[in-house]
Amino acid sequence: MTSVQMNVDGETHSDEVEPRLLLVHYLRDVLGKTGTNVGCDTSNCGACTVHLDGRSVKSCTVLAVQADGGDIDTIEGLAEFNSDDEEAGWHPLQRAFHTEHGLQCGYCTPGMIMAAKDLLNENPDPTEDEVRHGLEGNLCRCTGYVNIVKAVRTAAAEMRGDKVDAEVGA
């Protein structure tokens, strides 16, 4: 067993883990942070995407010991707590996925939002094509992606402070 310490969504955790333990299983099974999902075993689907030190990673491809000393951000820490109006505390991406119907079953959504957040950090005003290619490591089986692309661009506009214009595509 190996000691790890990391900051997850603003809380510090110290645990003894097997060296082979995947970060996603550390989050889910040790910390009980089940907001981050597992959708495959080959790093193709991106359902498990979280941020490690500010960059998106597939947490099924990172060992917990590799994240030792790191800052982890998951979907669970994205919204600001607002007991009066939950949606007012949402991140613009969470709000835009809701308003643009960028989710159906919602299983890919946490990973999709965390990947999109990283994309917008790098490129605050992506074209439709840039969103599509920026999210190619995240699979959704429900939406056909049109409304995900719309949601990411809507959120980008809000984050830039632009007038929201969701018109995407032809």
Place this chain on the structure above:
Amino acid sequence: MTALDTPPSTNVGVTKLRKEDAHLVTGRTTWTDNITLTGMLHVALVRSPMAHAKVTNVDVSAALEQPGVVAAFSGADLADNWAGGLPCAWPVTPDMKSPTHLPLATDEVRYVGDAVAVVVARTRYQAADATEHVVVDYEPLPAVVDMEAALADGSPLADTSLDSNKSFTWQKIDGEIDDAFDGAAHVTTRRFINQRLIPTAIEPRSVVCAPPRETRETTLWSATQVPHILRLMLALTCGVPEHELRVVAPDVGGGFGSKLNVYAEEAICLVLARKLGKPVKWTETRSEGYQATIHGRDQIQDVSLAFNEDHTIRGMKVELHADMGAYLQLVTPGVPILGAFMYNAIYKMDALSFTCHGVFTNKTPTDAYRGAGRPEATYAIERLIDEAANELGVEPFELREKNWIKHEEFPYMTVAGIEYDSGNYEAATAKAKEIFGYDELRAEQAQRRDSGDPVQLGIGISTFTEMCGLAPSRVLGSLSYGAGGWEHASVRMLPSGKVEVITGTSPHGQGHVTSWSQIAADALGVPYEDVEVRHGDTNVAHKGMDTYGSRSLVVGGYAVQVACDKVVAKAKKVAAHLLEAAEDDIEFSGGTFSVSGSPDANTSIQDISLAVFAAHDYPEDMEPSLDSDATVDPENFSYPHGTHLCATEVDTETGRVTIRSYVAVDDVGKVINPQIVEGQVHGGLAQGIAQALYEEAVYDAEGNLTTGSLLDYYVPSAADLPHFTTDRTETPATSNPLGVKGVGEAGTIASTPAVINAVVDALRHLGVNDMPMPASPRNVWEALQAASNGGAA
């Protein structure tokens, strides 16, 4: 808020943002794998690495010595725990063969992934580790992989207990089929391969089972589309009294048919939890699921279309070979049979002959995958009509229009013997062509052909219809299906005026909570926010037929409407009593009951709900309750239709296909929530396009699944798919009071032939008349090479 402030009909037909989303975008979810119970153990299965073998010995003793292992069992160890095999609920013919399907194989394994032993340990890692220590002795048997070879004399058997690999032959002949083909002016004949697909819901399957504690109740959570069907079938399979079994479908992450089943792991977890007295959990890995969760499609389609001199269709012959895989799962044999009614599609003809051979192979069982039989049929007819148009030298739309049912001919009894209630193919086509810019694209196509552009443009058409909203129970009975197609809803009026709707449908992404709230809010005249919808737990929604076959709105939504109507009828009696008026004089609008001619004499449905709760003053001839149940059985299927147009650019040097534009005009009747409907179409399109361009489950000659993970089985990402332009026409269904038709599968059914027709259309002038799916660069390039070498591609 008084009821007078609530205008009528403010919810149905307008986009309401989904009530489901808040917990999904914040990660506060309850997927089955998120459930952790005190003392819970983890289950891992040992699966056959061979497609077909005798199992001569299973030794779990070394696994029992591994860290954290609590128990381990072979198939033989658990054999006495099954009251029966896993069920097939659709014996399509009286003589259909269905091998016994035990959850854990005992003496013979029949596909790679067939489970032979199970290990139970304290953690998921320990359970997975210990499976490596289970020793299984296999004696290899020949694997049956090819459907047609499987039916040849002397073929090895996929199951040694059978005397042939044929499960059944199902035939339906309508009209004088020989007359239709004898003397036909033209016959177009083709063989199409509808390749095997893997549904790939993004949430893997998962099961948690808790044994009885303070009561006799066993609770099973499963990532399932069908908690009600599962409860009954597990009770029968495992010998657990039905009333002592509770099944819960918590948050479920997509299904597309793959979670419409009764799986070995569900039965195994139920038995293990009860045997060990501990909660257990099993969650598939994706690669495991690719072997152990059903596949879809996998049909060889031999089809012919006979024409008169004037290009009207005389009749159609269909002969199918449908790969069942190694076992018949819940509705495996019924899937191709659902297609039997759809080959004639939107076209008029005098005769239709349909023959289907269900064939066993040593592969993962097939079953319902989004569309289930109708995508295959639609692909065949829409491809064939294009090929016929080419052979007859007419424009593909011209041939379609000459033969399709005209809007004034509805309701229309088809050659297959079902009545299409409504539709307008002319309107959908006109709208689609206009949005698409059909004539301009044809002009560009001609120009590119003339200039010899290495990137050619193709235009693909799909004028589809389908039958969904499963289904009229009597029709299902006539097709030997094991259950009915009704649906149930309960509406409970709470004393505070709030409303609980209980539905027998079981959503896994479709937004039933939102749409059912819209229906109930308008029917009862209460605010949308005041309605809660409960589902997916057999202790809460005690009765239901669940979610598949684009049935939830047309049958389940219909049940909600009828239950609400019953509430209003009861409330009206109470209103008449309280307002001291005759019931006939009471009017109901927007949640308010008023006396005709005396609008000031009124009361709200909320006030009546409270009055009935207090029960101090109510009519003597009724019970003090507004709560109502409805179980509705649809009188007909629902027949959505539409015209889809796809423009593809095909690089003749590399074989790469790019979708340049895709226009879908769908007619799904009345719409409850336009945003949700559009989302359903989008997702359907993605899966149909994926079949056309990207996906194929491939087995080698030994029966190994060579596309065994997401590395090899190509599920398209956002970068692989285009923007979709969607629009609608609206001819209301006449078979339900909401006027709605199903929408969950329409996009998938329509889009596959639209894309392949576009690819062939791009290359037709180069001699390409067929295109195997998926139209990968390699398949396209090879088709081009074959054509340029003078062969018929």
